[in-house]
Every structure is written in structure tokens, then in C-alpha cells.
Amino acid sequence: MTQSRKVYLVGTGSGDPELLTVKALRLIQNANVVIYDRLVSEAILKLIPTGASRIYVGKISGKHSLPQDEINQLLLTLADTERTIVRLKGGDPFVFGRGSEEALLLSRNGIKFEIVPGITAASACTAYAGIPLTHRGLAHGVQIVTGHAQANQPLELDWSALADKNKTIVIYMGLANISLICNKLILAGLDDNTPAAAIQNGTTARQQSVLSTLSRLAVDTKNAMLQPPVIFVIGQVVSLANSLDWFEAEEIQDYCSSETGIISHG
Numbered sequence: 001m002t003q004s005r006k007v008y009l010v011g012t013g014s015g016d017p018e019l020l021t022v023k024a025l026r027l028i029q030n031a032n033v034v035i036y037d038r039l040v041s042e043a044i045l046k047l048i049p050t051g052a053s054r055i056y057v058g059k060i061s062g063k064h065s066l067p068q069d070e071i072n073q074l075l076l077t078l079a080d081t082e083r084t085i086v087r088l089k090g091g092d093p094f095v096f097g098r099g100s101e102e103a104l105l106l107s108r109n110g111i112k113f114e115i116v117p118g119i120t121a122a123s124a125c126t127a128y129a130g131i132p133l134t135h136r137g138l139a140h141g142v143q144i145v146t147g148h149a150q151a152n153q154p155l156e157l158d159w160s161a162l163a164d165k166n167k168t169i170v171i172y173m174g175l176a177n178i179s180l181i182c183n184k185l186i187l188a189g190l191d192d193n194t195p196a197a198a199i200q201n202g203t204t205a206r207q208q209s210v211l212s213t214l215s216r217l218a219v220d221t222k223n224a225m226l227q228p229p230v231i232f233v234i235g236q237v238v239s240l241a242n243s244l245d246w247f248e249a250e251e252i253q254d255y256c257s258s259e260t261g262i263i264s265h266g
């Protein structure tokens, strides 16, 4: 019996391998070929069986990632020859992950696919920093945006909609523009004392959070010399981090001393 070929677009969560779904783990362990990019953690790559081919399509020190059209071509070529292709993406494939573009390509070419959601950075990094996205009386909604502008284009965000003191703002890919973003939010009416945080390498042994305010976030981030990946959180919920931080306060020590990169609980 011939088994049909399929491409699985799989979210791996934000770094801690224990945030993988059971489905993602099963697919990785049964893959013929695994394609992955920069944000897929080393601990997760260790789960790929030795017999499976691995193809890296992320950024190589200073050089650009494999252009998306070349990744697309690679997927089509592999779909011709391999049975189970697992395309790993950090976080969730459908949140700033270009997973939908790859799924459209597969759909248009009549190639079977499945999407496996992963825990996105907005959810995982905030949980590990002790910041709830919503909290009764502090935030009744969340706005998730990218802080990255296309080359030579201004950052086009709806600043007045974003400057809502009753909603948490989560900014992906915002490191280069964080000063501009904070200034725009203040100009749009958000209080400059609004609690704000930057979280670097969330859910990993290298997690580092900086707690700040809207007016100081850019300078505090710069002084802490944070490097990508960094996610920013702005809103009253950030004030709970002092009470709810459980990871950097305690667990990260166990994580650093663990050989597997997996935190041992209890």
C-alpha cells in the first residue's frame, strides 16, 4: 500500500521543548525530512530522529534567510520525493509565521497538508514572565501587532486604536522601532507611566525580562542590551509581573543546570 505524501506545518512553541504539543512531537519523531528556521530551539531539534534529513532555512550569521520563494520551491520539490515533510516554525505557524503563505502554495499545487498550531510568543513568553494577557479590572482584550516595517516603508499601525488603556498590546519584531512605537502611543493618548515590559528569549534558559514604563521602555531595553528575539508587552497587566514571576525567579536555575534543556518540575 502506498502512503500519500503530506506536508505538516508545525508550530513548536517559543523555545521550551515541553511546550510542544503531543501532535507536534509525534510528527517530528516520524518525519522523513524536517525543514526548520532560526526560532526553533536546539532542544527541539534534538528530538528529530537520526534517520531524518534536516534542512535549515533560517538566517546564517548576518546573511538573509532563504528567500520565501526558494523555501516554497523547496517544499514543492520535497513534496515530489518525500513522504512525510515536517516544516517547523517557532511559536504558531499562523501568527507572523508565513504559515498561511506556505499553506496557500501547497493548496494551489494540490499537495496535502496539515497545520499544527503552536503556543505563540504572546502567550508563552508572557506566561513565563508572569504577565497575564487579560485580567479582570486591568485588561479586557489584547491587541497583537508587528513592529516591523517593510524595507523603506513607514510603520503603519492604527495608533489611536492601539492606545486603548483597557487592552494589552503585544508587539512582535519591534526591537528596531520600539522608540518610535512608544512615542506614537504616547502621542495617541496612552499614559507615559503605563507599565511595559520587554522579554528576550522567552521560555528558555536565556530568558530575560525588563520591566519598565511606556516612556522608559526604549531606553531600558537599550541599556539591558536585549537582542532578538524580543517581544514587548504594554498595559496595566504588566504590573502583576512582580507578584507572578515564577520562571526567572526560581525555575530558570533548574533549567540552566538541566542537560536536556527541559525543566524538571517538582
Ligand SMILES: C[S@@+](CC[C@H](N)C(=O)[O-])C[C@H]1O[C@@H](n2cnc3c(N)ncnc32)[C@H](O)[C@@H]1O
Binding pocket: 014, 015, 039, 089, 090, 091, 092, 093, 094, 095, 096, 097, 119, 120, 121, 122, 125, 171, 172, 173, 174, 199, 200, 201, 202, 203, 228, 229, 230, 231, 232
Ligand atoms: C517572525 S516572528 C515569529 C512568531 C512566531 N510564529 C510565534 O507565533 O511566536 C518572530 C518574532 O516573534 C517573537 N518571538 C518569538 N519567539 C520569542 C521568544 N522565545 N522570546 C521573545 N520573543 C519571541 C519576537 O518578537 C520575534 O522577533
